[in-house]
Amino acid sequence: MAKPATEITKAVNAKYLKTCPFQDNSDLADVRRGLIAEARDLVIKNDKGEIIWDMKSFYDMVDANPDCPDTVNPSYWRHECRQTVAGLFEVTDGIWQVRGFDIANLTLVSSDHGYIIIDVLGAPETAKAALDFAFKHIPKKPITGIIITHSHGDHYNGLEGIVDVKDIETGKIPLVVPDKFTEQVGNESIFVGRAMRRRTAYQFGQRLPKNIHANIGTGLGKSLSRSQTNYVKPNVIITQTGETLTIDGIEIIFQMTPETEAPAEFCLYIPKYRALCMAELINAHIHNLLPLRGAQARSAKLWAYYINEALMLFGDKTDVMFITHHWPCWGSENIRKYLSKQRDAYKFINDQTIRLINHGQTMIEIAEDLEFPDALDQEWFNRGYYGYLNHNVKATYQRYLGWFDCNPSNLNALPPEEAGRHYVEFMGGVAETLRKARESMAKGEYRWAAMVLNHVVFGFPDNAEAKELLADAYEQLGYQAECGTWRNCYLNGAMELRDGLPKPNLESTISKTSINSMETGLLLDYLATLVDPKKAEGLTISINILFDDIDENWNWSLENCVLNCWPQNARDAISEYKLKRKVFNEIVCGEKTVDQCIAAGEIEEHGKNGSLASMFGVMEERTDFFFGIVTP
Numbered sequence: 001m002a003k004p005a006t007e008i009t010k011a012v013n014a015k016y017l018k019t020c021p022f023q024d025n026s027d028l029a030d031v032r033r034g035l036i037a038e039a040r041d042l043v044i045k046n047d048k049g050e051i052i053w054d055m056k057s058f059y060d061m062v063d064a065n066p067d068c069p070d071t072v073n074p075s076y077w078r079h080e081c082r083q084t085v086a087g088l089f090e091v092t093d094g095i096w097q098v099r100g101f102d103i104a105n106l107t108l109v110s111s112d113h114g115y116i117i118i119d120v121l122g123a124p125e126t127a128k129a130a131l132d133f134a135f136k137h138i139p140k141k142p143i144t145g146i147i148i149t150h151s152h153g154d155h156y157n158g159l160e161g162i163v164d165v166k167d168i169e170t171g172k173i174p175l176v177v178p179d180k181f182t183e184q185v186g187n188e189s190i191f192v193g194r195a196m197r198r199r200t201a202y203q204f205g206q207r208l209p210k211n212i213h214a215n216i217g218t219g220l221g222k223s224l225s226r227s228q229t230n231y232v233k234p235n236v237i238i239t240q241t242g243e244t245l246t247i248d249g250i251e252i253i254f255q256m257t258p259e260t261e262a263p264a265e266f267c268l269y270i271p272k273y274r275a276l277c278m279a280e281l282i283n284a285h286i287h288n289l290l291p292l293r294g295a296q297a298r299s300a301k302l303w304a305y306y307i308n309e310a311l312m313l314f315g316d317k318t319d320v321m322f323i324t325h326h327w328p329c330w331g332s333e334n335i336r337k338y339l340s341k342q343r344d345a346y347k348f349i350n351d352q353t354i355r356l357i358n359h360g361q362t363m364i365e366i367a368e369d370l371e372f373p374d375a376l377d378q379e380w381f382n383r384g385y386y387g388y389l390n391h392n393v394k395a396t397y398q399r400y401l402g403w404f405d406c407n408p409s410n411l412n413a414l415p416p417e418e419a420g421r422h423y424v425e426f427m428g429g430v431a432e433t434l435r436k437a438r439e440s441m442a443k444g445e446y447r448w449a450a451m452v453l454n455h456v457v458f459g460f461p462d463n464a465e466a467k468e469l470l471a472d473a474y475e476q477l478g479y480q481a482e483c484g485t486w487r488n489c490y491l492n493g494a495m496e497l498r499d500g501l502p503k504p505n506l507e508s509t510i511s512k513t514s515i516n517s518m519e520t521g522l523l524l525d526y527l528a529t530l531v532d533p534k535k536a537e538g539l540t541i542s543i544n545i546l547f548d549d550i551d552e553n554w555n556w557s558l559e560n561c562v563l564n565c566w567p568q569n570a571r572d573a574i575s576e577y578k579l580k581r582k583v584f585n586e587i588v589c590g591e592k593t594v595d596q597c598i599a600a601g602e603i604e605e606h607g608k609n610g611s612l613a614s615m616f617g618v619m620e621e622r623t624d625f626f627f628g629i630v631t632p
Contacts, residue, residue, distance in 0.1 A: 001498070002213035002475065005070040008444030009476045013068075016075045016482065021378045027284070030327050031082045037137050038087040039100065044129050044225070052226040053126050055086045055100050057210040058217065069212040073482045079285065079385045080217040080484070083326070088134050091328050092320045094273050096138060101130035103204075103221030104154045104324050107277070108134060109270065112249030114142035118268075118277060119149055119324050120158040123227035127158025144248035147176045148234070149279035149324055150265035151184040154221075157230045160513060165232055174247055177234040178256060178266040186522050187263070188295060189229045191529055193509050198625055199293040200224065205488030207495070207502075214491050219285055219386030219484030220325050228511040231518065238266055241309070255313060257306040259299050261287055267310055274319040281307055282338065284326035284380070286345055288387030290395030292485050297399035300392070304347035311339050338381060345382050348372065349389065353396040362405045363397040388483040417632050420459025427452070430460055437469055446480075449473045454630075457497070461632050470630075471497040493630040505625040508589075515585045520552055521565060523588065527619065528563035536561040536618040543611045544573040549580040558615060575607035587616065 005013075042055035062084045068077040086100020094110040106127065107118035121127040143163055148156045159165070159175075167173045188196065201207055204224040208215035218224065236245070241256045255267040261280040268277045280287065281303065289298045321335045322328040329338050356366045367390045376382050384392075404411065413419065427433040433456055440449040453470035456463060471494040478490030515523065542557040555570040556563065569576075583602045586592045594613040597603040605612070 002071075002211075003472065005479045006444070006476055009479050010070050012444075012480045013070070013073050016073060020075045020383070021380065022074075022078070024380065027082065027327075027380055030329065031085055033327070033330070034090040035085070036088045036090055036096075037133070038085065039133060040086070042086050042101065042129075044101070044125050046123075046125050046226070050226070052123055053102060053129075053223065054210065055084075055222060058084045058222050059086075061211060061216065065212060071212050071479045072216060073480060073487075075383060076219075076385060076482045076484060076487065077216070079219065079380075079383070080222075082284075083217055083222055088137050089327075091322050092273055092275055095270075095275055095320075095322070096134060097322065097328075098130040098134050099327070100222065101133070102126040102154065102158070102225045103218065103223060105322075105326075106130045106134075106158075107322065107324075108138070109250060109273070111144045111247060114144040114248065116145040116147065116247050116250060116252075117143055117162065118147045119155040120146060120162060121225070122154035122157045123225040124158050124161030124230065125227075126225045127161035131162050143173060145174045145176065147252075147268065148181070149267070149277070150178065150262035151181050151188065152262055152280075153185075153189050153227070153229055154224065155324060156185075156232070157227045159232050160230055165513065168232055168235060171235050174236045174245075175232065175234040176236040176238060176245065176247075178254075178258070178264045179237055179239040180258065180264040181234060181237070182231075182519065182522065184262065184264040185229075185231050186518070186526065189231070190510060190514065190518070190522075190526055192294070193229055194623070194625060195627075196293050196295075197509050198627060198629070202489045202492045202629065203292045203485045205492055208488065208491055214495075215488060217484055218488065220283065220287075228509055229514050230511045231514040233517040233519075241313075253314075255306070255310060257281055257302075260303045260306055261298065263296060267306070269314045269317070271317070274317060276310065276314050276318040276321045276335070278307075278310060278321055278323050278339075280324050281310075282321070282323050282342055283386065285383050285385035286342070286387045286389070286392065288395070288485070289349070289392040290398065292391070292489055297395045299399060300346040300350035300353075300396050304343045304350065307339055307343040307346070311336065311343070315339070341376060341379050341382060345372065345376050348376060349392050349396055353393050354400065357397065357401065362407075363394050363401075366397065367391070367393040384483050386484055388486060391483075391486075416454075416458040417461075418459075420455040420457070422459075423452075423455040424459050430456060430463060430466070434465055434469065441469065441473060444476075446473045446476045450477065457630070458632055467497040467631075471495075474630075496630055501626045501628065501631075503626075506622045507625070508622065509625070512585070512589050515588055516582075520547065520550075520554060520581065521567065523585075524554065524556060524563070524565040527588065528565075530619040531558075531561060531563055532618060532620040533561040535620070539614065539618065541575075541611050541614055542570055542573045543575045543577060543607075543615065544569040545584075545612075546576070546578045547581040547584065548578055549582065552581075556615060558618065563615070563618075573607070575605065575609075575611035577606075577612050578604040 040059050044053035046052050062081050068074040089097045096108045098106045102121035106121050109116040168175045204218050205215040238254045243254045245252050253269045257265045267279045320330050329335050424433050437449045437452050450473040456466040474490040474494040478487045481487040540559045545554045553569050555566045583597055
């Protein structure tokens with residue numbers, strides 16, 4: 001059960017009222033500008049009747065709390081109140097956005113015969129609801145093109161909710177993505193998708209109740225819709241800055257921005273509307289250079305460079321800038337200020353982290369001490385509601401130097417369970433450690449108490465008192481957090497310490513559509529990550545596979561507990577198989593077995609029987625989604 005904010009937490013939060021520019025409310029008008037219709041009672045369900053998006057609860061929370069609650073950082077509360085506006089907005093004559101139907105925005109651009117859609121949200125259900133809502137208020141016309149700005153699921157997962165995938169496969173509707181899009185979807189959402197989704201639940205507080213003691217938002221948007229990875233193979237790839245594409249009469253100029261917010265990303269300019277879409281490089285806060293869910297560390301230097309490039313390319317041609325989260329910015333002077341100050345925030349992080357690295361400071365030392373200058377810090381759009389300066393410094397350090405600080409004691413540290421037992425023994429045993437931790441809690445030393453109590457929980461996981469006390473520490477740290485993802489991580493950790501983990505969940509996080517859309521090499525590489533070395537020990541298998549429906553030949557081999565693939569036959573293969581890629585996909589999805597397909601005549605097998613079945617046999621069973629994070 002959630003507990004109230006302590007007097008110490010109230011005092012910490014009160015300081016933000018003095019240090020943040022609360023007298024500046026200039027962004028409030030932009031939040032609601034162009035609002036055509038609001039969706040205050042918005043709740044979206046899937047075909048199982050499960051709620052996957054609930055905006056109404058956030059509205060109810062804000063309505064019930066005209067003043068900032070004690071359990072929320074006042075700077076963060078201000079931001080989340082501004083995010084609690086869902087509906088259809090006119091960006092400019094010919095461009096509309098549906099906001100608040102998912103964590104991202106769905107943008108409609110009027111074309112000669114319909115609409116070009118920019119980003120399709122994070123679930124088919126939310127995308128459909130967003131488009132249906134828009135068509136209640138603007139003329140319903142066909143979708144003439146789809147642009148996905150980058151390789152994160154909250155921008156592409158909803159595609160099936162608004163178009164027939166066959167229209168993408170036939171090229172009737174262009175699906176435009178940045179270079180390396182498919183590769184990066186595989187790296188993040190498919191290869192490590194299961195673990196990343198578990199961590200994502202922490203970052204976005206997906207299991208937390210929506211109330212002032214728990215989830216009030218995420219910083220980037222109100223929440224994250226529930227969906228599998230729904231990857232659809234694109235049919236138009238943009239590779240160069242300055243590349244121009246005309247979709248149904250609308251000219252679009254692209255700017256490539258890789259290795260920034262996503263490894264594969266672009267921004268775009270629409271001359272007809274003098275409108276600049278900055279994708280997710282610009283936001284109503286500083287973004288993160290390494291999300292808490294995990295990813296490849298992003299480059300603050302490149303991020304700043306590409307924002308500056310956009311200024312140089314399009315700054316004097318732009319009347320409105322819209323983004324794929326949050327609200328637009330209007331007016332050339334305002335846009336240039338927004339771009340230049342976010343550019344300098346990212347450049348400051350990069351340059352100052354490097355400077356202090358060369359002073360010999362460690363990642364944690366730099367993150368603890370570095371602060372933005374007032375000229376950057378006093379802009380609301382430079383606050384760390386999603387990417388806190390502290391963890392962006394750590395990401396930059398990691399990008400340049402990696403995880404090791406060169407202190408030998410950290411080179412081969414003990415795992416948490418073993419280290420926990422030793423730490424607690426050194427501190428005088430469990431009872432004495434808990435006594436000291438309670439003293440620290442009473443002083444408001446929540447960070448220190450959390451570090452100490454974490455050792456107790458990992459070293460002695462059955463100790464209920466340690467879990468409860470650690471939950472209390474996490475809770476107060478969550479109440480104090482200005483960053484939405486920090487708040488959600490702390491409060492999610494507190495909830496799992498108190499309530500335990502949910503029942504095991506073995507469902508796949510990857511949809512059949514994704515499996516069907518993946519290139520064969522990518523799919524085989526994914527299957528290689530499922531090999532259980534205990535099952536594969538001592539096996540050597542080499543088979544050739546002909547996918548006769550797509551005219552592809554592959555050699556698939558197992559040796560040294562490793563699966564390798566190559567797009568041509570091998571002479572030393574012990575078996576050959578002829579089948580359709582569709583049948584292979586069904587085996588991957590668990591809908592059929594190899595033996596069933598052979599018996600049904602869907603697979604021709606030549607050579608050593610059972611080889612293909614053996615390949616699938618070395619793969620591990622699906623693991624529990626709810627692995628421990630704050631407990632062993």
